Every structure is written in structure tokens, then in C-alpha cells.
Amino acid sequence: MHMRGRILLLGGAIGLVAAALSGCGGTDSGAILIGEFASLTGKEATFGISSHQGTALAVEEINAAGGILGRPLELRTEDDQSKAGEPANVVNKLISRDGVVAVLGEVASSRSLEAAPVCQANKVPMISPASTNPKVTESGDYIFRVCFIDPFQGTVMANFASKTLRARKVAVFTDVKSDYSKGLAKFFKEGFVKAGGQICAELDFNGGDKDFKAQLTAIKAAAPDAVFVPGYYTDVAIICIQAKQLQLSVPFFGGDGWESEKLVEIGGAAMEGHYFSTHYAADNPTPRITAFVEAYKKRYAGKTPDAMAALGYDSVMFLADGIKRAGGTEASGLRQALAETKEFEGVTGKMAMNSQRDAVKAAVILQIKGGKFRYMATVAP
Amino acid sequence: MFSRSPLSLPTACQGAKRWLIAAVLCSILLSFGQFNRYYLGVAMDVGINIILAVSLNLINGYTGQFSLGHAGFMAVGAYTAAKFSLVFAVAAPEPARPVLFLVALVLGGAVAALSGLAVGIPSLRLKGDYLAIVTLGFGEIIRVIVQNLEAVGAASGLKGIPKYTTLGWTFALASVTVYVVVSLVNSTYGRGFIAVKDDEVAASSMGINPVRYKVTAFVVGAFFAGIAGGLYAHHKQFLAPTGFDFLKSIDIVVMVILGGMGRTASVALAAVVLTLLPEVLRPVSEYRMILYALLIIGLMMARPQGLFAFGRRAVK
Amino acid sequence: MEFLQQLINGLALGSIYALIALGYTMVYGVLRFINFAHSDVLMLGAFSAYYLAPAVARVLPLPSIGGALVVGLLACLICAGLGVLIERLAYRPLRSRPKLTVLITAIGVSLFIEYTGQHRAVFGADTKRFPELMPGTEFHLGSLIVGSNDLVVLVTTLLLLAGLWFIVHRTKVGTAMRAVSHNQQAAALMGVDINRIIAFTFALGSALAAVAGILYALKAPGIDPLMGVQPGLRAFIAAVLGGIGNLPGAALGGLVIGLLETFAGGISGLSNYRDGIAFAILILILLFRPAGLLGKVTVEKV
Numbered sequence: 001m002h003m004r005g006r007i008l009l010l011g012g013a014i015g016l017v018a019a020a021l022s023g024c025g026g027t028d029s030g031a032i033l034i035g036e037f038a039s040l041t042g043k044e045a046t047f048g049i050s051s052h053q054g055t056a057l058a059v060e061e062i063n064a065a066g067g068i069l070g071r072p073l074e075l076r077t078e079d080d081q082s083k084a085g086e087p088a089n090v091v092n093k094l095i096s097r098d099g100v101v102a103v104l105g106e107v108a109s110s111r112s113l114e115a116a117p118v119c120q121a122n123k124v125p126m127i128s129p130a131s132t133n134p135k136v137t138e139s140g141d142y143i144f145r146v147c148f149i150d151p152f153q154g155t156v157m158a159n160f161a162s163k164t165l166r167a168r169k170v171a172v173f174t175d176v177k178s179d180y181s182k183g184l185a186k187f188f189k190e191g192f193v194k195a196g197g198q199i200c201a202e203l204d205f206n207g208g209d210k211d212f213k214a215q216l217t218a219i220k221a222a223a224p225d226a227v228f229v230p231g232y233y234t235d236v237a238i239i240c241i242q243a244k245q246l247q248l249s250v251p252f253f254g255g256d257g258w259e260s261e262k263l264v265e266i267g268g269a270a271m272e273g274h275y276f277s278t279h280y281a282a283d284n285p286t287p288r289i290t291a292f293v294e295a296y297k298k299r300y301a302g303k304t305p306d307a308m309a310a311l312g313y314d315s316v317m318f319l320a321d322g323i324k325r326a327g328g329t330e331a332s333g334l335r336q337a338l339a340e341t342k343e344f345e346g347v348t349g350k351m352a353m354n355s356q357r358d359a360v361k362a363a364v365i366l367q368i369k370g371g372k373f374r375y376m377a378t379v380a381p
Numbered sequence: 382m383f384s385r386s387p388l389s390l391p392t393a394c395q396g397a398k399r400w401l402i403a404a405v406l407c408s409i410l411l412s413f414g415q416f417n418r419y420y421l422g423v424a425m426d427v428g429i430n431i432i433l434a435v436s437l438n439l440i441n442g443y444t445g446q447f448s449l450g451h452a453g454f455m456a457v458g459a460y461t462a463a464k465f466s467l468v469f470a471v472a473a474p475e476p477a478r479p480v481l482f483l484v485a486l487v488l489g490g491a492v493a494a495l496s497g498l499a500v501g502i503p504s505l506r507l508k509g510d511y512l513a514i515v516t517l518g519f520g521e522i523i524r525v526i527v528q529n530l531e532a533v534g535a536a537s538g539l540k541g542i543p544k545y546t547t548l549g550w551t552f553a554l555a556s557v558t559v560y561v562v563v564s565l566v567n568s569t570y571g572r573g574f575i576a577v578k579d580d581e582v583a584a585s586s587m588g589i590n591p592v593r594y595k596v597t598a599f600v601v602g603a604f605f606a607g608i609a610g611g612l613y614a615h616h617k618q619f620l621a622p623t624g625f626d627f628l629k630s631i632d633i634v635v636m637v638i639l640g641g642m643g644r645t646a647s648v649a650l651a652a653v654v655l656t657l658l659p660e661v662l663r664p665v666s667e668y669r670m671i672l673y674a675l676l677i678i679g680l681m682m683a684r685p686q687g688l689f690a691f692g693r694r695a696v697k
Numbered sequence: 698m699e700f701l702q703q704l705i706n707g708l709a710l711g712s713i714y715a716l717i718a719l720g721y722t723m724v725y726g727v728l729r730f731i732n733f734a735h736s737d738v739l740m741l742g743a744f745s746a747y748y749l750a751p752a753v754a755r756v757l758p759l760p761s762i763g764g765a766l767v768v769g770l771l772a773c774l775i776c777a778g779l780g781v782l783i784e785r786l787a788y789r790p791l792r793s794r795p796k797l798t799v800l801i802t803a804i805g806v807s808l809f810i811e812y813t814g815q816h817r818a819v820f821g822a823d824t825k826r827f828p829e830l831m832p833g834t835e836f837h838l839g840s841l842i843v844g845s846n847d848l849v850v851l852v853t854t855l856l857l858l859a860g861l862w863f864i865v866h867r868t869k870v871g872t873a874m875r876a877v878s879h880n881q882q883a884a885a886l887m888g889v890d891i892n893r894i895i896a897f898t899f900a901l902g903s904a905l906a907a908v909a910g911i912l913y914a915l916k917a918p919g920i921d922p923l924m925g926v927q928p929g930l931r932a933f934i935a936a937v938l939g940g941i942g943n944l945p946g947a948a949l950g951g952l953v954i955g956l957l958e959t960f961a962g963g964i965s966g967l968s969n970y971r972d973g974i975a976f977a978i979l980i981l982i983l984l985f986r987p988a989g990l991l992g993k994v995t996v997e998k999v
Binding site: 677 | 725730731787790791794795796797798799800801802804805806807808809812813816817930933934937941969970972973975976977979980983984987988989
Binding site for chain 2: 040041042078079081083084085088089092093095096097109110111113114117118121122133135138139176177178179181182183
């Protein structure tokens with residue numbers, strides 16, 4: 001009995017290993033295989049799903065228009081469960097087993113940072129849609145991104161605070177769990193102090209917290225002219241609601257993490273009059289943006305694309321543009337073509353790659369008014 | 382700490398040493414092979430998880446404590462080893478690197494062992510759920526500290542760690558872990574762990590000092606978790622504090638329970654299966670975690686003694 | 698002034714933790730195991746209310762106190778049912794097994810609820826706007842601000858604490874609960890229907906979780922399938938801090954943690970360690986009082 005059980009189990013284990021080891025390697029169908037890794041489940045799934053939806057939409061559109069160089073695109077998507085340790089595995093799988101020619105991902109900088117050395121070691125171009133931490137592309141010359149970086153965004157918001165808001169004293173409220181938030185806070189503080197402003201209070205929260213009154217009470221006591229909250233919309237909406245309850249009625253402002261229709265849906269009236277910088281304005285009447293927003297709404301049950309979705313979309317378009325110019329998918333040629341991008345027109349604006357392979361592009365500043373995002377200004381680098 | 386050397390084994394265990402040498406040699410040979418990088422990466426994950434599960438089994442399985450903070454020890458080892466490599470190894474000449482890597486790993490293990498001592502001491506007074514929550518809390522405190530420590534990158538993580546971990550290193554150290562834990566538990570000294578687990582009061586009336594055994598289990602367990610952390614750091618080349626949260630500890634606990642508490646070979650096998658399973662389930666990634674949860678529940682109902690627990694208890 | 702405002706904030710936060718901790722501690726008191734899935738039942742309570750509110754709004758005006766009560770009661774019933782179901786399917790088959798087995802199963806149940814909730818066919822991973830069930834205002838005392846929601850939480854917690862205490866110590870079913878807690882076999886021999894008492898305990902605990910979930914969602918009206926994890930962990934600490942199994946202890950533990958977190962959160966340079974503070978305090982207290990603040994030290998008999 002025991003012996004049989006043991007043999008059965010051994011068989012099962014071998015089966016599992018075999019199943020893991022088997023599977024297809026690359027395609028010969030003529031399709032261009034591209035990989036994507038995203039947080040489709042777990043803590044940050046809501047951001048990963050957005051960017052994935054934008055990515056998938058772009059692939060569908062390209063294929064409907066006849067593909068690139070006459071070849072269709074095939075997207076292989078892997079979920080990293082918002083977990084550290086997963087991206088390295090997932091990207092290894094995409095590259096070594098599936099044989100993708102390029103990798104797209106991720107939104108969170110910490111997971112892009114884990115995947116980047118793998119892509120670099122395998123010499124497969126990686127394009128991050130929305131990781132704004134400057135360190136991401138330092139991993140090597142195969143790593144690109146289609147978004148601007150935190151130092152730029154931080155400076156934009158510092159100038160905005162001192163010039164447009166005419167704030168002298170600003171409180172900074174940072175999400176300590178998020179590298180994005182900490183990075184943006186750091187560059188904002190540097191820029192704002194340089195512009196002659198004063199940081200009157202620095203407090204922290206943990207992403208996912210639901211009670212911010214302790215910190216907001218301390219911020220209120222410091223009597224700031226405005227409050228900078230570089231966080232994600234899920235937290236920001238609750239922060240603004242509780243700030244309103246505590247009658248902390250100064251302007252709040254933040255970065256691209258704010259952008260989602262959920263911000264206003266959850267925050268409601270508490271969001272009125274606040275500002276944030278982001279990659280694009282969905283209500284911009286440019287034909288390119290209108291077409292994208294309409295297509296996205298049609299494809300995803302009326303949902304307005306947020307910044308992550310727009311950047312996911314652009315990451316595919318940017319790659320497609322590179323493949324076209326390189327005339328194929330050979331890695332070093334493709335890398336070269338991507339690095340030499342001078343003028344790529346995406347839904348999130350016109351961009352060029354700099355020597356660090358970061359996108360140089362404008363940021364837009366939006367204000368929340370009447371429950372809508374109102375375009376205020378475009379800040380070119 | 383040891384009253385007798387754990388290596389003074391009964392004759393039955395002498396064969397184990399030969400196995401150990403064979404396993405280490407095989408591991409070293411393996412690292413010269415050329416493999417698909419994905420399989421290679423997963424194989425290294427397997428080895429690292431074997432070390433984690435087998436070392437936790439010493440605390441939870443053999444000694445009957447309940448630690449939910451193994452990821453914390455792993456984090457201590459990972460960050461210590463990675464920081465050491467970043468400061469010393471990167472600038473060192475090529476031939477010195479394997480030696481420095483070993484130093485980094487052992488240093489990581491040693492610092493983790495110290496933190497194991499720090500957790501082991503409160504465990505003297507606490508039992509069951511209270512101990513579980515304290516170890517869980519310890520793991521979370523480590524994560525919060527790392528998250529605020531600029532020297533190791535704080536929330537943005539520690540990047541650029543050299544890729545020193547190979548299949549050879551991983552499995553050689555996994556073999557050593559298995560060997561040490563098995564030898565320790567099978568030694569005359571080590572019978573005390575099981576005595577403490579089975580009946581603390583009876584054990585102490587037989588002259589076994591439960592305090593010493595509990596602390597030893599935590600220190601040795603934490604040491605190997607630290608080693609595993611060091612391997613992990615030099616395998617993934619990037620560390621983020623969120624990777625060492627409470628869920629990571631749960632993953633390791635599940636490996637121990639799935640294998641069968643207090644059975645080293647079964648626990649190692651469970652570590653293999655539970656590392657491969659999520660990879661096999663990738664095609665149905667939407668349902669992956671749901672299936673994982675169902676597996677835990679189903680197992681507890683069908684085979685609470687552990688999926689791979691056959692026959693007598695490994696140590697009798 | 699800032700100190701007093703923080704005191705109010707802390708009490709408001711603490712009473713939520715206390716409310717959740719009551720559920721943990723009650724199940725523990727009877728069954729001697731930590732129901733990890735409690736925080737997920739809390740989430741299910743909030744989601745029940747989220748889906749019920751539009752339906753109730755057709756009959757009763759919302760936001761209104763009456764409407765909120767109806768939504769709350771229905772959500773309590775749903776969660777009580779789910780709690781009984783979880784106990785029946787996952788925990789009852791394991792009742793005679795070691796406590797560790799049940800603890801791991803509870804972790805499995807918790808993960809199952811969370812990840813099933815995240816699936817797009819169920820709730821989806823995105824944050825949803827929780828409807829305004831009750832008209833909320835702020836009261837001003839000089840420069841101090843007290844939210845009406847916070848008062849509701851505090852009063853509810855105190856009422857439920859008193860109600861639970863009454864049930865456990867003054868009713869027949871409570872006597873049976875205490876009997877089961879002391880010795881299941883003996884209680885069964887005395888004619889106590891163990892299954893019914895345990896099912897009742899779970900129903901009560903889950904209804905408490907539903908109330909806590911709704912109040913928590915009213916405080917921070919963005920709900921998602923993982924919303925229970927963080928307050929659940931804090932409340933779990935609170936329950937252990939107060940002496941697990943002890944009702945007033947859970948309430949006390951919740952208040953202590955809420956106050957400490959609030960005061961730490963308001964200090965620049967300390968607010969970044971907020972996640973670890975509850976644990977650090979817990980470990981310190983357990984070093985001196987291994988059975989928690991109000992728990993009794995049990996001496997092992999040989």
C-alpha cells in the first residue's frame with residue numbers, strides 16, 4: 001500500500017516536472033511574438049489590468065490593420081501576481097521558453113527593476129510603460145520606457161506649486177511602501193526648495209491604509225498652503241475625503257498615480273479643485289486621443305482609459321515603430337532603432353529617446369472640476 | 382551551544398555523509414551544464430525553497446514551535462549578503478569572487494541567526510497562537526525597518542546585485558542544509574527537539590532543557606533561512622522589501638505542512654512540488670491562486686499529516 | 698488642540714479595530730483557533746452592502762438611518778450564512794484534528810475568498826465606490842472635529858460589546874458556549890448540541906464582521922477584495938494584546954492599538970514606521986504579560 005502510494009506520488013511528481021519542462025518554444029507561423037508581464041492579480045492588480053488592457057487593444061488594432069511588415073503580432077501575457085520574485089521568472093520564461101522578441105512591462109518600478117537585468121542579460125529589448133523611477137533604465141542599454149521619469153515630474157510639480165499655486169509652505173505626504181511615491185516626493189522637495197519654497201511638514205502613510213486622519217491632523221497643524229501627495233488614486237481619494245472631514249481646505253496636488261476615473265468616483269466632492277500632473281488628458285480633442293479613447297471605451301465596456309492604459313497602448317506602438325524602422329526583429333537592430341527614436345507620436349504625446357533610453361516628453365497638468373479632469377497646462381521638458 | 386557535537390552520529394547516519402558528498406559533487410557538475418535559463422531559474426528557486434522549508438521544519442516540525450516569520454530571517458540574510466557583495470565583491474578580482482560569495486552567504490546566515498536568537502528568547506514564554514503572532518510580528522517589523530533603511534535602498538529596493546548564485550551553489554547548500562538538519566535531529570543531542578515537541582513537561586523532567594532546544598532550533602533555522610536569502614538575492618539580482626511579507630512566510634509554512642511536519646525528505650519534496658506548481662499553472666494564471674488556496678484546504682482535509690508523509694515518522 | 702484631535706482620531710480608529718477584534722476573540726474563545734478568514738468575511742460584508750444598497754434604495758430612501766439599518770441587517774444575515782457555511786465546509790470536518798491543521802485551513806479559506814473576489818467574474822480587483830448609507834456630518838467643538846460616522850462606530854462597538862457580554866454570560870446559549878469552550882466532550886455529554894453552538898458562534902462572529910466591514914467602508918469609501926487584510930491583521934493583534942478569548946480585552950486591545958497608531962502616525966519621522974508599531978507594542982507586552990492584558994495565564998497540568 002505504502003509502496004504503491006509512493007510510486008504513484010513519484011509518478012505524479014515526474015509528471016509535474018515533465019509538464020513544466022514541455023511546451024512550445026517560439027512560433028513559426030510568421031507572427032511576431034512579444035511578451036508582456038503585468039500584475040493581473042494581487043495587491044496592485046488594478047494598475048496592471050489597466051496597462052494590460054491598453055497593451056492588448058494596441059495589439060488588436062495593429063493586427064486589424066495588417067500587422068507590422070506584413071506579420072501579425074502575437075502577445076504573450078504573464079501575470080506576476082504583484083509579487084517580488086515573480087518578474088524574474090516570468091520574464092525568463094517569456095524569453096527562454098516562448099522566445100519573445102521584446103518584453104513589455106511593468107507599471108511598478110520595483111518589478112521592472114527585477115525584470116530589467118534578465119532582459120539585459122538575454123539582450124532582449126524591454127519597454128516599461130509606466131515605471132517612472134529613474135533607476136529602471138540604468139540596468140542596461142536594452143531597457144527603455146515610454147513615460148517620463150520622476151525627476152522631471154517632480155520638478156514640474158515643484159514649479160507648478162511655487163508659480164501657479166503661489167504656495168510658500170507645502171506639506172508632503174508620501175506612501176513609504178511605494179518606490180514611486182518616495183522617488184517623486186524626493187524630486188519634488190528638491191525642486192520646491194530650489195524654487196524658494198519651504199517644506200513645512202513631511203508625513204508618511206502605507207499604501208492600502210484606510211485611516212489618514214492622524215497624519216492629516218499633523219499636516220493641518222503645520223498650516224501649509226498646499227499639500228503634495230505623490231500616491232495612487234486608490235489612496236488619494238480616501239486621503240482627500242478625510243482631509244475634507246478635518247477641514248483641511250487647501251489645494252492637494254500629485255502626480256500621474258492620481259489619474260483614473262475612479263479618483264473622482266471614490267473621492268467625489270472631496271476631489272474638487274485639486275490638481276495633478278499626468279501623461280495625457282483623455283478629453284484632449286486631438287484626433288489621435290479621441291480615436292484611442294473611443295476604441296478603448298468600445299472594447300472595455302465604456303471604461304475611460306487611464307494613464308496606465310494609455311501608456312500600455314503606447315508601449316506597443318513604440319515597439320511597432322521600432323520594428324518597422326529596424327526592418328525586422330533582430331535584437332541588436334531593434335535595440336538600435338528603439339534607441340534612435342527621435343519623434344514618436346503616441347497618445348501620451350510626442351516623445352524622443354534620450355541617451356538614458358528614457359522618453360523625453362511633455363507632462364500635462366489637470367485640475368478636477370465638476371467631477372471631470374480639466375486640462376490646465378502642458379509643460380515641455 | 383551544543384553539549385555534544387551534532388556530528389557525532391550514530392553509525393546508521395554515517396552513510397549520510399557519503400550521500401552529502403555525492404550530492405554536493407553532482408551539484409557542482411550541474412553548474413557546468415547549459416540549460417534553458419527559465420528552467421535554470423526555476424530550478425534555483427526549487428533549491429532555495431528546499432533550504433527554506435527544511436530549515437523551517439526544524440522549528441515548526443521537529444521542535445513543535447509555530448513560527449510565521451521565516452521570511453523575516455530570509456530578508457535579513459538576503460539584505461546582509463547582498464550589501465556585502467555590493468560593497469566588497471564587485472570591486473574584487475574575479476578569482477576571489479566565489480570565496481567572497483561564500484563569505485557573504487555565511488555572513489547573511491550569521492546575522493539571520495542572531496535575529497533568530499532575538500526571536501527565540503521571547504518564544505521561551507509564549508506558546509501556540511501567541512508565538513505565531515509574535516513571529517509574524519517580527520517578520521513584519523523587519524520588513525518595515527528595511528523599507529525605511531536608505532542604506533539598502535529602502536522602498537525602491539536594492540538593485541545591481543551580482544549574479545553569483547548558480548545551480549551548483551544552490552543545490553550544494555540545499556544538500557548541506559538537509560544533511561545538517563537530519564544529522565542534528567538524529568544525533569543523541571537532537572532527540573531533545575522531538576522530546577520538547579512531544580511533551581515539554583516530560584522532557585524537562587528527563588533533564589532536557591526545553592529552553593535551550595527551542596532557542597537552538599530558532600538559531601539554526603534562521604541561519605539557513607539567511608543562507609537561502611543570500612542565494613535568493615544573488616539569483617534575482619534585485620531585492621524589494623515587499624517580497625518578504627507575511628505571505629512569503631505563509632508559503633514556506635505551507636511547504637512544511639504539505640510535506641508533513643517533522644519529515645525532512647517529505648518537506649523537501651513538497652518544496653519542489655510547490656515551486657513547480659505555480660509554473661505549471663501559468664496557462665491558467667487567473668485561477669492560479671484560487672487553485673492554490675483550494676489545494677491547501679483540500680490537503681488539510683484529506684491528508685493533514687502531509688501529502689508525502691508515508692509510513693513511520695522519519696525519526697523514531 | 699492637536700493632541701485632543703489626535704485622541705479623537707485614535708478613539709475612532711481604535712473602536713473599528715475593537716469591533717473587528719471582538720469577532721476574532723469570540724470564535725477563539727469557543728473554538729480555540731484563530732479564524733484567519735474573519736477579515737475576509739469583513740470584506741464580504743462590505744461588498745454585500747455595496748450590492749444591496751441599490752436594491753434597498755428602491756424601497757427606502759438612502760442615505761438614511763433606516764436604510765442603513767436595513768442594508769446592515771441584510772448584510773449581517775448574508776455574512777452569518779456565509780460564516781456558517783465556511784464552518785460547515787472547511788472547519789467542521791477538522792474539528793478533532795490538531796489546531797495547527799485548522800489554522801492552516803483558515804489561511805487557505807482566507808486566500809480562497811481574497812483571490813476569488815479578485816477574479817473579474819466576481820468582484821474584480823479594482824476599487825469600488827462604497828455608497829453613502831448614512832447622512833454624515835461633522836460636529837465642531839471649538840476647533841475640534843468629530844465625525845458622525847466615528848461616533849456611530851464608537852457607540853456600535855460599545856453596544857455590541859455589551860450585547861455580546863450579555864449573550865455569553867447571561868443567556869442559555871451563552872452558557873452552552875462557555876461549556877463548549879471549557880470542554881467539548883463534557884459539554885456534549887451534558888446535552889449541549891456542539892454543532893449548533895459552534896454554528897451559532899460563527900454566525901454571530903460573521904455578523905459582527907459584516908457590521909465592522911460596513912462601518913469601515915463608510916469611513917474609507919473605497920472597497921476592494923483585499924480591504925480586510927490590513928485592519929484584520931491589526932485587529933488580530935488587538936485581540937491577542939487584550940488576551941485572546943476575552944471580550945473586554947479585545948475592545949481594550951483595539952483601542953490601545955488605534956491610539957498608538959494615531960499618535961505615531963501624527964509624528965513626522967515616526968509615521969513611516971506605523972506598520973511595525975502595533976507589532977512592536979504587542980511583543981513588548983507579551984514579554985511581560987504572556988497571556989495579554991486581560992488574559993488569564995493557564996498553568997499546564999501534568
